[in-house]
Amino acid sequence: MSWFRRAKPANPFAGSWACAGCGEVHQGMMDLAALAPDPWPHERIQEPNSAVRLDGDFLSEDFCVMSGRHFFVRAVLEIPVHGQAEKFGFGCWSTLSCANFEKYLDGFDNADFADWGPWTGWLCNQLETYIGADPEGVHVYPQPDRQRPTLRVVSPGHRLAIDQEQGISVERLWEMLRFYGHAPAKRG
Numbered sequence: 001m002s003w004f005r006r007a008k009p010a011n012p013f014a015g016s017w018a019c020a021g022c023g024e025v026h027q028g029m030m031d032l033a034a035l036a037p038d039p040w041p042h043e044r045i046q047e048p049n050s051a052v053r054l055d056g057d058f059l060s061e062d063f064c065v066m067s068g069r070h071f072f073v074r075a076v077l078e079i080p081v082h083g084q085a086e087k088f089g090f091g092c093w094s095t096l097s098c099a100n101f102e103k104y105l106d107g108f109d110n111a112d113f114a115d116w117g118p119w120t121g122w123l124c125n126q127l128e129t130y131i132g133a134d135p136e137g138v139h140v141y142p143q144p145d146r147q148r149p150t151l152r153v154v155s156p157g158h159r160l161a162i163d164q165e166q167g168i169s170v171e172r173l174w175e176m177l178r179f180y181g182h183a184p185a186k187r188g
């Protein structure tokens, strides 16, 4: 076989692939997602978004309220992956001030907000070796077209802020996915 016919290594995230870690079939770039902020004290059972209330405890796909005093939104923290068109996404929860939370609720259905931030918040989910038990300061960017808000780590020296800026290798992504029990498809 001549050198020029040597194919580039197959994109491990092309199409659907059978995960050698968890045994499920994943689609394309795989994301990780948290169903609730880590401090959520109850079972992670979600009510409909439309039932949202600002008192007591509430959890839905996109909103969370604790003790009527702490307000969270489901967001996505993206990390570019070298050589991949799609970014890796970590679905996670950030706090918002009560005022910004109400702004988010008001604009949610039409994805039209009184202002487009960035709002400030605290990321309240652990992420592999990036984020530990302590919440991390983030900027929250509401998105058009009913996309979930995106997060950027504020502290410029934080490893996650650097990786969000510069991207990570596919190997580093596998390291992170392995942490959660996923592994590249067995080939051949």
Ligand SMILES: [Zn+2]
Pocket: 019, 020, 021, 022, 023, 024, 026, 181, 182, 183
């Ligand atoms: Zn898996």
